[in-house]
Every structure is written in structure tokens, then in C-alpha cells.
Amino acid sequence: MKAKATLKQIAKELNVSVSTVSKALNDSPEISEQTKVKIKEYAKLKNYKPNVIGLNLKNRKTKTIGVIIPNILNSFFAKVFSGIEKVADKKGYNVITCISNESLEKEIHTLEMLSNGTIDGFILSVSEEAQKLQDYSHFSAIINDGTPIVMFDRIADEVECDKVVVDDFDSALNSTQHLIDLGCKNIALISSVDNLSVGKLRADGYLKALKDNNISVNDNIIIRTDSEEDMKSKIDGIFDHKIDGIFALEENDSVAALRMSLKKGFKVPEDISIIGFADGILASRRLSPSLTTVSQHGIEIGEVAAKKLIERLEETEEETSNYETIVIKTKLKERESTRKK
Amino acid sequence: MKAKATLKQIAKELNVSVSTVSKALNDSPEISEQTKVKIKEYAKLKNYKPNVIGLNLKNRKTKTIGVIIPNILNSFFAKVFSGIEKVADKKGYNVITCISNESLEKEIHTLEMLSNGTIDGFILSVSEEAQKLQDYSHFSAIINDGTPIVMFDRIADEVECDKVVVDDFDSALNSTQHLIDLGCKNIALISSVDNLSVGKLRADGYLKALKDNNISVNDNIIIRTDSEEDMKSKIDGIFDHKIDGIFALEENDSVAALRMSLKKGFKVPEDISIIGFADGILASRRLSPSLTTVSQHGIEIGEVAAKKLIERLEETEEETSNYETIVIKTKLKERESTRKK
DNA sequence: CAAAATTATGAAAACGTTTTCGACTACCTG
DNA sequence: CAGGTAGTCGAAAACGTTTTCATAATTTTG
Known part of the structure; x- marks a missing residue:
């Protein structure tokens, strides 16, 4: 030593x-x-x-970004993270990562822990608990203290900061419309993320599409919940009703919808067409049939968020710009789980 | 501001x-x-x-761990990471994460970048390129400078430091034996990680099992490579020969083996039994049939590695212990892709 | 009441840098 | 030879802490 x-x-x-x-x-x-x-x-x-610490102290910045992710085992967040890391590295920044595990307490704790000179700014996606309780005051406090935040995916509208999101509403609207165009008349909705901002937006998009096409809403084939167990107990039920399409709002939901359809003896896509949100790791190519997905471009979201934060960190007093909300367009990736009737 | x-x-x-x-x-x-x-x-x-930086400077430590991961999109590494983060947080440490992207240069760069006071110690898994070139001198340099390293999964034998590994050889031996016990006579081996330390160990375990049972090695049903393309071009070939079992050395290989078997018209597990290394995110429950896997306990590996490093960081001069290699036992999780003949 | 002991506060050093400014030498110029 | 100018180098401050030690004021003690 x-x-x-x-x-x-x-x-x-x-x-x-x-x-x-x-x-x-x-x-x-x-x-x-x-x-x-x-x-x-x-x-x-x-x-x-x-020694970097001597330098940091002198410069009063650390060239380090704090990233708070609700759940790293979710491949969407893993992708976002990889995008952030890539850009940060290129620009000479380090990345400190914490996982909130969807807990408000851990989120607050992390924010406190890092906003004391350890990092120059945050990139984060709001925890499930915070969204459920609509408690966002901890973010505002940090921003007021002079530490910039960039939120992505799950954002808090009432917090003033830069944001990077997917066009959830439009994506859902378009996807549902796509199912309708394929000839689907009875489109089920499966969401295990109804407590999240993104979940609500997506469900709204689905409903809007039905309305636009004068299709009446059938609550029997709609599952909107925020618990895994609830989902498991309900998913059986929807197959008792007539279904020829499924729109799933989250990666796990997408895979579950596919497996359940097959298990119930339906053919996909012949009997039922399925579209799901997913970033491509779980679903997509590996399943048979492969899933048609709404691709969220996780890596790009991460890249854009990191660029935005670094831009914000490096701007001078005079050139401080207004907060911006950047929308990344999703893309419908057609695979084997959808077909024209 | x-x-x-x-x-x-x-x-x-x-x-x-x-x-x-x-x-x-x-x-x-x-x-x-x-x-x-x-x-x-x-x-x-x-x-x-x-301000933490003032403190850091004074204490000459940062209570921050540097983690270098070859690829965060690999769910095994994501799991390890989540284990590390959990323990680190509990003990009051932060985690700086970098992704080497399997590149030796990025690995070296990260090591240099962080070992200047930013972090107190490293937890890392060696990049593919470093393992291919057998170039491990950068690790020794860091250790000599007084920064401890804990390696996991992909380790470098010649570097003296703490290590956390899975019993790759034994796991492979046992898994292959299990296939033999099920009645398989012609067991194919599929590995896209033959350049990695773990890949070699696993392949050796497979070979040993065959030898123990006096089964002759059939090179026609063995794929050992380090490139995705090579794998794709070769995987078709093995189905031209008689096969009743497949042992896959990596998560992607496992899924590929299953898909290919089904595509070629074989029934799993009736015609072919499959066992694959995997940590359970991609494979396992989500596939039909679900895969019997060698579970690597990613989260536990991360936890153990973090505990070991923190222990090392907090020990005093007198109590410095010898370097340790901790072996985590794998577990064979039987699912639907294996059955007694 | 003087000396000692207690209490409350401040000055300064230390951690490792960078940077401004001042100082010293040697040389050149007029 | 006085004065100026490079050319080299060092002292000290600054960043934000903690901690040791000194100092001052107050109280207790003999």
C-alpha cells in the first residue's frame, strides 16, 4: 500500500x-x-x-452526474443508462448511479446524499411511490439549491426543469389506430403501470383512438392496475370476452399478453394481434412469434438527457436558457404479432 | 441559482x-x-x-466505489450491479459506474480517470478485449498505487486481488452430467464466449463430464466461438447431426438454442433437452417452453463483491488480510426444457 | 483577593490543487 | 553604471472542512 x-x-x-x-x-x-x-x-x-478532489474543491465542481433510476433490472432504464454513460464519458463526465427501487424515501435520501458537492447535476426518472403520492417537493428543493435536474420518462409536470419524454399519448393513439386499421374490433388494454404518468398518458391515447373510431369502450377487456398480483388475477378474465387485439402498456405486460394468448389457445397473429410498449430486450426478436412493439429509444433518451444536462452545467450566467421539454418520437416496429385480418 | x-x-x-x-x-x-x-x-x-468535497479532501477518502461493467444491457451484469448498489447504499457508499463496452482502451481510461481520488476502490469484470489479449497490467498498476480491486465473474488469474466467481467448471460439469442422467447421448455445446475465462472453464466442465461417462467428443456438434456472426453461420450446422441435448454457455446462446431447435422442427423437451447458463431475465419464465438454466445469482455476486471491497477499505494497516477468492455456487433451475427420456 | 480552574470562543494548520504576485538573478541598454 | 527586462522561481491565498491549541473571559477556590 x-x-x-x-x-x-x-x-x-x-x-x-x-x-x-x-x-x-x-x-x-x-x-x-x-x-x-x-x-x-x-x-x-x-x-x-x-488528485481530483483538490481540483474539485478549487473549481467547485466535480464533472460528475448523478443518475437516479427506479429499477436497473428494467431493460428500458438499462438502455437509458447506457445512453447517459456514453455521452457523459465522451464529454469527460463521470456518472454516479443510484437505484431508487421505486421508493420515495430512497429517492430523497439519494438526492440529499449527492447534492452536497458530490455531483454537479442530476438525471432521473421519478420513483413509482413519488408519482403515486404526487410528492415532488424534494426535487424543487434541490433545484432551488442550484443543482440542475433533467427528468426523463416519468416526469413531474409541476417541477420546473428540463425534461426528456416519449410522446406517450400519441404513440398509444397511433398504435391503437394501427390495430384498428388491421381490422381489430375488440382491443384489450393491459396496463400494470396505471399509477405512473406514462401509464395514464398511454391509456388516454388508447381511449382516444377508440373514440375517434366510434368504438365503444368495453371495461371487461381493460386492465388498469399498479400491482403485479392484481394483474395476474385479472388477466385470465379478459380472455372470456371476445378479443381480436391487445395493446399492452409495458414490457412485462406485452410478454404476459403474448404468453397468455398462446396458453389460452389463441393463435397470434391469426386470432389476436398484439402491440406492446417495449424497448426490445425482453420482447421483440426472442419470442415466437416476435412482438410488434412501440420502441421507446431508450439509448437515445439517455443521450439526449445527458447532453441537455451537460449543456446546462456548462452555460454561463448570462446565457441561461429556459427549461425545455424534449419529446423523442417512438417508432412502431412491426414484427410477427400483428397481421391484417 | x-x-x-x-x-x-x-x-x-x-x-x-x-x-x-x-x-x-x-x-x-x-x-x-x-x-x-x-x-x-x-x-x-x-x-x-x-460540502462533501471539503470532507473528502480532509479525510482522503470519498466513500465511493468505482464499478466497471463490460455491458449493462446484459442482464447478468445489471443484476450484479443492483447487488452492489444495494450493499453500498446500506453502508453509506456511493457507486460510480462506467461501462467498458468490452473495450480495453475504455477500461484503462476509466481506471485512470477514477483512481485519482475520485473513488476508494474498484469492483469490476474484465472486458472481453483484455481477456482476449491477456493484458492485465493496468489492473496491477492500480493495485500497486494503493487502490484495492475486487474482480467478479470474468477475472484475471495473474492479478493479485480479491475475486468473486461462480464455480463455472463444476456447474458445467454437473449440468452436462444432468443431461446425461436424463438419457441424452448426443449433447451439443454452444458457446459464443470462448474468449472469456468463464467460457473456457465451462467448456472444460462439459468435456470433463463427457469423458467421465466415456462419451466420445463429437466436434460436429460443438460450437466454440467469440463472434455473433460466426455463431449464426454455424448454429444451423449442428442440427444436421444427431442431437438429443444442448448445453449453452451464455444467456443469448441459450435462447438461440431453443429458438433454433423449435424452428428446425424439434420438440423441446421431447426430442431435445436444453440447459443454458442464464440469470433468468431473458430466458426462464418468459419463453415457451421455459428454459432450464444454471442460475448465476447475479445479485448475490454483487452483494458479496461489495461487502468484500468495503471490508478491505475499512480494515486498518495491521489487520490487512490475504486476498481471497470467493466462489458462489450456482443452482440448476429445472424448468420445461429438460425431461427424462 | 489573588490564584486556579472552568468555560467559551477563535486562530491556524491540514488535506491537494492552481494561480497571482512578488522577488531574485543575470543580462542588456543607454 | 543606473535602470530596465527577461527569465526563474517561491510565497501565499483560495476552495470547505475538521481539529488542535491558544486566548480570553468568567467562575471557583484557598
């Missing part, structure tokens, strides 16, 4: 001052070539690397 | 010294109740939180 080299040590061992060492290593013209060479060689020998 | 409160500011505004403020907020007995109350109230009003 060697002690790490510092400017001070090097200075002492070479009988020069700390400032001389610092300048030499930074190639300042004030220092003679001779001593520069001497110091640089010695520094290399000692494997000197400037 | 309010300026954040500092000790200095508070001191000035209350006409006391910085040290008094610091002591008051830390409840030092040196300070009178009266001034304590006054200072604490004012601090609360100003929403004062001690």
Missing part, C-alpha cells in the same frame, strides 16, 4: 516549491526547460496523478 | 468564527447551548449541508 504521490512530496524530494512542480507539470512557460524535464521525469517515475 | 451555504458564510453573517460554526453543528461540548441553538437554527434556515 504505497502512499500516492502529491505535489508536496515531489517538491520536497526535488528541493523545489510546490508551485514550481505544479507549473512544470502543466507546462507553464514560467519554468525553465531544464527543471521541467527533471520534474516531469520524476513525476512519471512516481506515477504521479493530480 | 442561489449560492450554497458554507461555514464561512454562516460564520460571517452571525459574527462568529468558522470553527465555532463547525463545532456547533457537530454538537461539540465546547460550545455553549445558546450559540449552538442560534447557529443550528440559522444553518437550517439557510439549508446548510456540509
Whole structure:
């Protein structure tokens, strides 16, 4: 366990001052070539690397981004994260990641923990609990303290900050319309995320599409819940009614819809066409039949969010711009689970 | 953009010294109740939180762990990460995460970037490129500088540090034996990770099982490669030969084996039994039939690695223990893709 | 009432940097 | 030779803490 080299040590061992060492290593013209060479060689020998904390303290920033993700095992968030990391790395930023596990308390705790100089700004998606309780005051507090936040996917409308979202309403509207265009008359809705902002928007899009086409809403084939158990107990029920299409609002729901259809003896897409939100890891190519999905472009969301935050961090006092909400368009990826009747 | 409160500011505004403020907020007995109350109230009003960087600099540690993961979109790594994060949070540590994307250069870059005071220690899984080139010198350099490393899953034998692994050889041996016990005579091997340490160990386990049972090795039904394309072009071929069992060494391989079997018209598990390494997100429950897998306990690996590192970080000079290699036992989870003949 | 003990506060150093400014030498110029 | 100018280098401050030690004021003690 060697002690790490510092400017001070090097200075002492070479009988020069700390400032001389610092300048030499930074190639300042004030220092003679001779001593520069001497110091640089010695520094290399000692494997000197400037301690970032000293620098951070001096610059009063850390070039580090805090990311709070509700659940890393959800592949959508994993994708977003990978987008963030990519951009951050390119721009010389580090990424501190915390997982809120959908808990409001952990979310607050993380915010507190990191907003003390550890990070320069946050990128986050609101936890389920916070959305359920509509409790967003902790975000405003952080922003007021001068730490910028960029929210993505699950956002809080009443918090003033930059946001990156998918056009949930329109995507759902279009997807449902697509099922209708394929000839579906009885389209079931399956949502296990009805407590989330995105879940509500998507459900609204579905309803709007039905209304636009003068299709009456059949509550028997609509599941809107926020619990896995509830979902499991209800999903059987919808197959007792006539169904020729399913629109699922979340990745797990999509896969569940497919499996259940097959298990109940329906053929997909012959009997039932299925479209689901999903970012492509679970669903898509690996299933038989593969699922037609609304692709959320997770990586792109992460990239855009990171760019926005870094832009915000690096703007000067004068050029502070207004908060922005960036909408990423989804894309319907047609695969094997949909077909014209 | 309010300026954040500092000790200095508070001191000035209350006409006391910085040290008094610091002591008051830390409840030092040196300070009178009266001034304590006054200072604490004012601090609360100003929403004062001690700047961590000042502390870090003073303590010469950051209570932050650096995690380097080859690929976050791989659900095994996502699970490990979630285990790490859980333990770290409980013990009051932050987690800085970087993704090497299997690149040696990014791995080195990350190591350099973070080992300058930003983090106290690393938890990492070696990138594919480093394993291919057998280039591990960058790890030793970091360790020599006094920054501890805990490696997991993909490890480098020649680097002296703590390690957390799965019993790859034994797992493969047992899984293959299990297929044999089920009555399989012609067991194919599918590996797209033959360049990785874990891939080699697993393949060796497979071969040993065959040998133990006096089954001759049939190279026609063995695919060992390190490229996706190569895999795609070869996988068709093995079905031209007699096969009644498949052992797949990686999550993607497992799913591919299942899909391909079905596509080729075989029934699983009636015609072919399949066992694959997988941590349960992609494969397992969601597929039909669901896959019998060797479960790697990703979350537990992460937890154990984090515990080990933190233990290492917090031990004193005298109590430094020897490096340890911790083996996590895998578990064979029987599902629908295996059956006795 | 003087000396000692207690109590409350502040000054300064330390952590590792960068940067501004001042100081010293040697040389050149008029 | 006085004065100016490069060319080198070092001292000190700053970032935000904590902590040790000194100082001042007050109280207790003999």
C-alpha cells in the first residue's frame, strides 16, 4: 500500500516549491526547460496523478452526474443508462448511479446524499411511490439549491426543469389506430403501470383512438392496475370476452399478453394481434412469434438527457436558457404479432 | 441559482468564527447551548449541508466505489450491479459506474480517470478485449498505487486481488452430467464466449463430464466461438447431426438454442433437452417452453463483491488480510426444457 | 483577593490543487 | 553604471472542512 504521490512530496524530494512542480507539470512557460524535464521525469517515475478532489474543491465542481433510476433490472432504464454513460464519458463526465427501487424515501435520501458537492447535476426518472403520492417537493428543493435536474420518462409536470419524454399519448393513439386499421374490433388494454404518468398518458391515447373510431369502450377487456398480483388475477378474465387485439402498456405486460394468448389457445397473429410498449430486450426478436412493439429509444433518451444536462452545467450566467421539454418520437416496429385480418 | 451555504458564510453573517460554526453543528461540548441553538437554527434556515468535497479532501477518502461493467444491457451484469448498489447504499457508499463496452482502451481510461481520488476502490469484470489479449497490467498498476480491486465473474488469474466467481467448471460439469442422467447421448455445446475465462472453464466442465461417462467428443456438434456472426453461420450446422441435448454457455446462446431447435422442427423437451447458463431475465419464465438454466445469482455476486471491497477499505494497516477468492455456487433451475427420456 | 480552574470562543494548520504576485538573478541598454 | 527586462522561481491565498491549541473571559477556590 504505497502512499500516492502529491505535489508536496515531489517538491520536497526535488528541493523545489510546490508551485514550481505544479507549473512544470502543466507546462507553464514560467519554468525553465531544464527543471521541467527533471520534474516531469520524476513525476512519471512516481506515477504521479493530480488528485481530483483538490481540483474539485478549487473549481467547485466535480464533472460528475448523478443518475437516479427506479429499477436497473428494467431493460428500458438499462438502455437509458447506457445512453447517459456514453455521452457523459465522451464529454469527460463521470456518472454516479443510484437505484431508487421505486421508493420515495430512497429517492430523497439519494438526492440529499449527492447534492452536497458530490455531483454537479442530476438525471432521473421519478420513483413509482413519488408519482403515486404526487410528492415532488424534494426535487424543487434541490433545484432551488442550484443543482440542475433533467427528468426523463416519468416526469413531474409541476417541477420546473428540463425534461426528456416519449410522446406517450400519441404513440398509444397511433398504435391503437394501427390495430384498428388491421381490422381489430375488440382491443384489450393491459396496463400494470396505471399509477405512473406514462401509464395514464398511454391509456388516454388508447381511449382516444377508440373514440375517434366510434368504438365503444368495453371495461371487461381493460386492465388498469399498479400491482403485479392484481394483474395476474385479472388477466385470465379478459380472455372470456371476445378479443381480436391487445395493446399492452409495458414490457412485462406485452410478454404476459403474448404468453397468455398462446396458453389460452389463441393463435397470434391469426386470432389476436398484439402491440406492446417495449424497448426490445425482453420482447421483440426472442419470442415466437416476435412482438410488434412501440420502441421507446431508450439509448437515445439517455443521450439526449445527458447532453441537455451537460449543456446546462456548462452555460454561463448570462446565457441561461429556459427549461425545455424534449419529446423523442417512438417508432412502431412491426414484427410477427400483428397481421391484417 | 442561489449560492450554497458554507461555514464561512454562516460564520460571517452571525459574527462568529468558522470553527465555532463547525463545532456547533457537530454538537461539540465546547460550545455553549445558546450559540449552538442560534447557529443550528440559522444553518437550517439557510439549508446548510456540509460540502462533501471539503470532507473528502480532509479525510482522503470519498466513500465511493468505482464499478466497471463490460455491458449493462446484459442482464447478468445489471443484476450484479443492483447487488452492489444495494450493499453500498446500506453502508453509506456511493457507486460510480462506467461501462467498458468490452473495450480495453475504455477500461484503462476509466481506471485512470477514477483512481485519482475520485473513488476508494474498484469492483469490476474484465472486458472481453483484455481477456482476449491477456493484458492485465493496468489492473496491477492500480493495485500497486494503493487502490484495492475486487474482480467478479470474468477475472484475471495473474492479478493479485480479491475475486468473486461462480464455480463455472463444476456447474458445467454437473449440468452436462444432468443431461446425461436424463438419457441424452448426443449433447451439443454452444458457446459464443470462448474468449472469456468463464467460457473456457465451462467448456472444460462439459468435456470433463463427457469423458467421465466415456462419451466420445463429437466436434460436429460443438460450437466454440467469440463472434455473433460466426455463431449464426454455424448454429444451423449442428442440427444436421444427431442431437438429443444442448448445453449453452451464455444467456443469448441459450435462447438461440431453443429458438433454433423449435424452428428446425424439434420438440423441446421431447426430442431435445436444453440447459443454458442464464440469470433468468431473458430466458426462464418468459419463453415457451421455459428454459432450464444454471442460475448465476447475479445479485448475490454483487452483494458479496461489495461487502468484500468495503471490508478491505475499512480494515486498518495491521489487520490487512490475504486476498481471497470467493466462489458462489450456482443452482440448476429445472424448468420445461429438460425431461427424462 | 489573588490564584486556579472552568468555560467559551477563535486562530491556524491540514488535506491537494492552481494561480497571482512578488522577488531574485543575470543580462542588456543607454 | 543606473535602470530596465527577461527569465526563474517561491510565497501565499483560495476552495470547505475538521481539529488542535491558544486566548480570553468568567467562575471557583484557598
